[in-house]
Amino acid sequence: MHVRTYPALLAALCAAMLLPLAQAQQAVRAQPVASSSEPAVVERTVSEWLMRMHEASRKRTYVGTFVVSSGTGSLSSARIWHACDGAQQMERVESLTGAPRSIFRRNDQVITFLPDSKVAVTETRESLGLFPNLLQTGDSAIPAFYGAKQVGSDRVAGFDADVVVLKPKDSLRYGYRIWSEKKSGLVVKLQTLDAEGRVLEQAAFSELQLDAPVKMEKLGQMMANTAGYRVETSAMVKTTALSEGWVLKNGVPGFQPMSCFRRSVGTGTAADGMVQWVFSDGLASVSLFVEAFELQRHLQEGSTAMGATQSLTRRIGDWWLTAVGEVPQATLKAFAHGLERKK
Structure with missing residues (x-):
């Protein structure tokens, strides 16, 4: 991806x-x-x-x-x-x-x-x-x-x-x-x-x-049958949020961590890509994407809605968070303000 x-x-x-x-x-x-x-x-x-x-x-x-x-x-x-x-x-x-x-x-x-x-x-x-x-x-x-x-x-x-x-x-x-x-x-x-x-x-x-x-x-x-197609493999490595230096200091009621991956960004590898931490309450899910902050790309914090899908962006020190999920904005804010860097 x-x-x-x-x-x-x-x-x-x-x-x-x-x-x-x-x-x-x-x-x-x-x-x-x-x-x-x-x-x-x-x-x-x-x-x-x-x-x-x-x-x-x-x-x-x-x-x-x-x-x-x-x-x-x-x-x-x-x-x-x-x-x-x-x-x-x-x-x-x-x-x-x-x-x-x-x-x-x-x-x-x-x-x-x-x-x-x-x-x-x-x-x-x-x-x-x-x-x-x-x-x-x-x-x-x-x-x-x-x-x-x-x-x-x-x-x-x-x-x-x-x-x-x-x-x-x-x-x-x-x-x-x-x-x-x-x-x-x-x-x-x-x-x-x-x-x-x-x-x-x-x-x-x-x-x-x-x-x-x-x-x-x-x-x-x-x-x-991939004949005639250039095959690309999306790099994705399983990891843990703690090993990546992240904790959720205040959990969001009902949402449990499901998986955590490090994904490639652009033409890079998973080793230098973004972290995706996934939570679910059994019906709804929220993904927290964290990557290194870049002034040229990450211009403004804010929120966006597309139907039931909400998003929120926020700078955390030298990092940039994008929270996405089919949940109310208040839920994404709870995740965003609870995420904390530990190393």
């Missing part, structure tokens, strides 16, 4: 979710749900709902067209092929808007084909999936910070779906409205909500074929 400024950082994070994030002008309104005359809804805890959705995303084969919209009125879409075989997961994502791009994933191995430049970028990524990984932390902390309530039923892309609202219990995280296919639990639509219930961003299938004949072998052959 070649990142030097915030827009490039954000683009890299969007690619890490295997889908381009769009910016939309109008908040998308919630679809109508079932009336009270329909059968009683199934009572499940937040953990039960999330585990059902998580397992469905790993066990179903499907092909579909996926559309993302958020706060400024534009849309982005992609065609997705997903195959699974036990613990093995494979995906192919073809962008339908913007610059041509094809992304293939086999578990944590990813290759991105850029036809315009004839470049193929290979890298290793963690916690990939069609939607942000719903159970990144793998512990029981989620119910302490979110509640779940089924609010009815609806239809998405021709499938009957349960509609569930995940409501945060504090102001440090967003809420979610999720449509999950009734039979399998597969998430077919997701909205990110602010504190007032307004839709910041929506992601949904406009067309979906469940149990489609997607062959892992065929996807693997396409993934391996």
